[in-house]
Amino acid sequence: MDKSNSTSLDVVSVTDDLTAKTIQKRYEGLVTVRSKAIKGKGAWYWAHLEPILVQTDTGIPKSVKLRCSLCDSVFSASNPSRTASEHLKRGTCPNFTSLPKPLSSIPPSSPLISPPQQQQQQNPSRKRNPSSSSSSYQILPLDSSRFCTDIVYSASPAAAPATAHLMLSGGKEDLGALAMLEDSVKKLKSPKASPGPVLGKTQIDSALGLLADWLYESCGAVSFSSLEHPKFRAFLQQVGLPLVSRRELAGARLDSRFNEAKTESEAKIQDAMFFQIASDGWKQKNGEGFGIGGENLVNVTVNLPNGTSVFRRAVFTSGRVRTNYAEEILWETITGICGSFVERCVGIVADKFKEKALRNLENQNHWMVNLSCQLQGVSSLIKDFSKELPLFKNVTGNCLKLANYFNTKSQVRNSFHKYQLQELEISGLLRVPPDSGGSLNFALVYAMLEDIMNSARAIQLVVLDESYKIVCVDDPVAREVAEMIRDMGFWSELEAVHSLVKMIRVMAHEIEAERPLVGQCLPLWDELRAKVKDWCVKFNVVEGPVEKVIEKRFKKNYHPAWSAAFILDPLYLMRDNSGKYLPPFKCLTPEQEKDVDKLITRLVSREEAHIALMELMKWRSEGLDPLYAQAVQVKQRDPMTGKMKIANPQSSRLVWETCLSEFKSLGKVAVRLIFLHATSCGFKCNWSFLRWVCAHGHSRTGMDRAQKMIFIAAHAKLERRDFSNEEEKDAELFANGENDVLNEVFVDASSM
Template identity: 60%
Template sequence: METNSASVPAAAEDLKAKAVNKRYEGLVMVRTKAIKGKGAWYWAHLEPILVPSSDSGEPKAVKLRCSLCDARFSASNPSRTASEHLKRGTCPNFASPSGAGAAGGSGGGGLLPHNHNQHSKAISFNNRKRSSSLAATPVISYQIAPLAIVDPSRFSLAGAGGDVIYSSSSTPPLLSGGREDLGALAMLEDSVKKLKSPKVSPGPALSKTQIDSALSLLSDWFYESSGTVSFSSVEHPKFRAFLQKVGLPPFSRRELAGARLDSRYEEARSDADARIRDALFFQVAADGWKNRSPPDGESVVSFTVNLPNGTPVFRRALVTNGRAPSKYAEEVLWDTISDVCGGAATSRCAGIVSDRFKSSALRNLENQNHWMINLSCQLQAFRSLIKNFARDLLLLRNVTANSSRIAAFFNNISPARSILHKYQAHELGRTCLLRCPAPPFVGDVSPLFAMFDDLLASARPLQLAVHDEAYNLLCHDVPDGRDLSQIILNNGFWSDLEAAHSLHKIIAAVIQEMEATRPLVGQCLPLWEEVKSKIKQWCVKYRVDESDADKVFDESFKKNYHPAWAAAFILDPLYLTKDTSGRYLPPYKRLTPEQEKDVDRLITRLASRDEAHIALNELMKWRSEGMDPLYAQAVQVRQLDPATGKMRIANPQSSRLVWETCLSEEYRSLARVAVRLIFLHATAGGFRCNFSLLQWVRRQWRSPAAMDRAQKVMFVAANSRLERRDFSNEEEKDAELFANGEDDAINETFMDGSSV
């Protein structure tokens, strides 16, 4: 395979620009928090800025600008910049009241003078990391300096007889209410300013086109954030004030959920229908049958139409109450196919991919319609593989039993818990209970591996705890404690626990990669081969009986295997291999004899009755002659993905396009089969609902009118995200962001900046 070398410099530039932007965003985030009182004092005077490249205009570096003197510095070490520039007197305006006030004061702070000593106290007050004793002080909602005096030189009030209440020569009185009076004082000043200048300065003037465009984007954001952001938020006073500040008119929640939603839905529906009409065939994906909620709870099944060009189009959502029976699912799937075809021939549907009903509804529909290829979702297949290992592999069963005993003992026995918490606080800097799922361990096994994570994280505290004198005294009253101490002090237990954790990590990484890349059916065989190879390496590393692991793996593979895996693997030019003569041939050597027969049988079934024998003859020619080397290399060209840093296929659609163009004359019958086969997706996941949206949709389903609105919102949100190829989940992004903590995020920002 060849690499597109011309795109490497551009990709490198993109990566560098992305790193610069990431560092800039990180510094802006840190500065924003600091200004709110959650960071270092110097951020009130240092502002991150982007320096563009003179050649390309792309950002090439991040600098810090002093807001007092406009000097610019490297952003590699803001703390050192503050010490050298601000504290040591290099900045000419830092020590003077006017200069400091310009940076730290608010525009409406006419009542409040700036005093450098008071300013230092304000910094100490706001910096919670440096002054824990003041951290509990209430935060004033107005952006004003925390001073307890009034500046008579900037503000005076005249009485009825013209006497000045506060003169420039009078001593400023202390505020009797203390710090709490500062907010009221700022409000008083605002009132005086409004009385002096009754006409409020207008906001930025926007044209009607700009206003309509802005409100349209804002509405789309509300629809995509449904369940997380309430429609009632548009009537929140702060949100309305924001709209006024940026020059946008207020709009109501009824408008958002009424006429504006109807218009946006019709627009999205028209666009989605046009895309489906343009495609010669499609695949239906159904995700959500595998309900992770209680068996009697509601689940939301989303139906997506996968087009040959790789574009997914959301169709609808279905709320089911309880575990749906197979016959019901079969009827719903067929109704969805008929609805998408719109009265045309249902043979346009090349197949279905679903996260459930492989051996029932999917098989029945495939048997009734010979042109269909119905697949089980491979995301769910690998999740089931983890569950099968946890249930059937002896090592994991023993680790689960011992881990559950340890976690339950230290969670439920108060003296043992206190001892563990003492060592957790010393070793980890925090205390926590150990997650311990209740047996029997069926269904979702992720809580089991969460328990393994907790035990590995607390390995050192647990070992110290069982050596504690208080624990030895406890063992006299609780016999189970002595047995558990022997397990905890046994290196074999920790080795097995690490092995279980490693196995889960191997398969979880494959699942995460599949969610990001959405593999096609031709990738299934190589994917399972890759996982099997990794499991063999795992067995060698942790001295696990390979035959036991192979038995569990082979059972899962056999349960999920479909003959289309082998056929697509053979027909997809992406997997052609170069032989000694320079020809690019299909990889028959990687198939078993039974899989070779599956290829012949499947192509015979998919071809029309009159062309079946022709298709088989063309398949024999394809096997012996393969494809022109130039086109094969063009299909297999890879390039650097800037988002992940990995090499990806430059044009994923080229496998199908080469069959529709240069191979269509030579392999006329086989090409018709190939183009309908190799575009099929192996995973059902397209639009990923976050938990909040699922809960929101579930709450609407009992009211027909509310459910109609919910369907429209979900349709608009799903197709907006699918159009920009966003298959992520906001809640998972937030969890990843906050899992690292504020300090880790800051460190990551600085580390990234060192390479810029």
């Protein structure tokens, strides 16, 4: 008995669910039909009838009804066409007849307007809607005999003129006007068509604020004038936003947003006990100047002990920058933040334009540690190799000979383009760097090497082609180039140079992305040496000359703070046989050990110097509690890169400020030293903005707006730790995915 009752209840429940789903589906279908009809793709009456879903107290769909938007009457939704005929057309709705008479209901006096019966005759395959009003007319195209004076209008379908083509007296331009006329007719037919989205004042203000922030943070990539583009204005209207005044965005709203960002950054700087200045942009790169004078942008940011960075100012420069001018700008920035208490600034890191300015400020202020950017130091190795390694000179010379010959010899060029299309599906000249007074920009040389490597198969096929063999008969250069291409040693050397340059560029990219601290400099250069040693073994290159180049660059960039930070940072403590975690003095050379002593005594007062050295000896012998040392060195996998990274980078400094508080003098040095950044790279400004500054920055108002926009953009990017720019992201997006590694394209030597 109970079982049968339970079964009955289950059947009833399933039936109710099916009924509810059917009702919900019916409602959604009517909503879809009405939406299409409002857009002009359905029956006329849907402008006045609105589907509504009736639900029970528990929220279960009960039935679907139609509500008249003119009088709020509710009807069954079983037959909308009949409801429209009985309620609207027969005069039952009290408000339907009081509406303004539609334009289409006025008897026409032009062959442009024809009743629906006429339309039905012209297109018999189209079913006539039985609910369509006989007084509803539609726009018809003119007949080819439109200029005849005997054309008259007749409501009879048989009298309607035959129209095969749309021919208007104004040509194709009339189609827009005709569409506007049709739109006006539709609006008059349905004066209460559903409006666009309606936003409240709060939503509108929030949306406009986000729009303004996006404009400012694009930093010139989006112009203020683009706000007045017709399509953008149409978009604003479509989403229910008012039109935006570019004067307001470039005026009051810009000032307000700048003041807000300025206040936030000032508060962060004042809250920190000390800081480091980072300055990027002094080093003018070839081909990267803007305007006639080669304008450049110098960014000055403030690195705080908690790992955050705050934008401070932007300086526009033109041409070569004098050392004393750079020194003045940096010192003005420090005094502008600190006032008379300049000891709060514990150091500067800048890209390597002139080391003299950094040395001068460090010598004048004993508590400061001024570093040159490690990104510049590692990247400069490529230039060093190109100048000092015979391998680089040999490969560059051979590639120049090949590229110039393939680009300038028309018969060879045509054959090369043919095989490029066959192998790569694109064709073009090989990029050749310009010779400026006997020196070559290796960045442009590298582009040539990549072109030759990517087109290796096509180049091989060219010298096998019969047309090239004919050229070789009378051209000794052609024979020399062909011999070089057949030589596997040429391709091996090319791959070696390309591989080394790529390795350094990848490492530089990682430095720019990860922004290592000063304590990581020694391990970073050790890692570089190990990679270059493996490269020498792989390509059978003599290590001596390569190591000499690296050591020369290392000494040029080295600062004693590298060794001191490496020793004082608990991150690099090493466990000995007794279980203690001790600083890695054994990883230093004797000269570097002396550098640690000298730097520490320089960073403290004369009275504290001997105390700091005694504490250093204690640190060397006792180290850190193993539990805290392990906690500092805990690593976790970075979800973005997949690499293992320190879980809490701030632990190194916090350990010195808490559990190592017994080291009064040494701790003061440690907390100020180990947080220092070793790179100056930070906010990157768009090239488009620099061009805009060159064009409009000569006026006081223009420069003021430029400074404010840069500050807002930089402040926002540093907040979200975004150190890239839009041009680089676009380049990655549109990259064609070419493989940088030399493919297996070499033809068997016996076939050449």
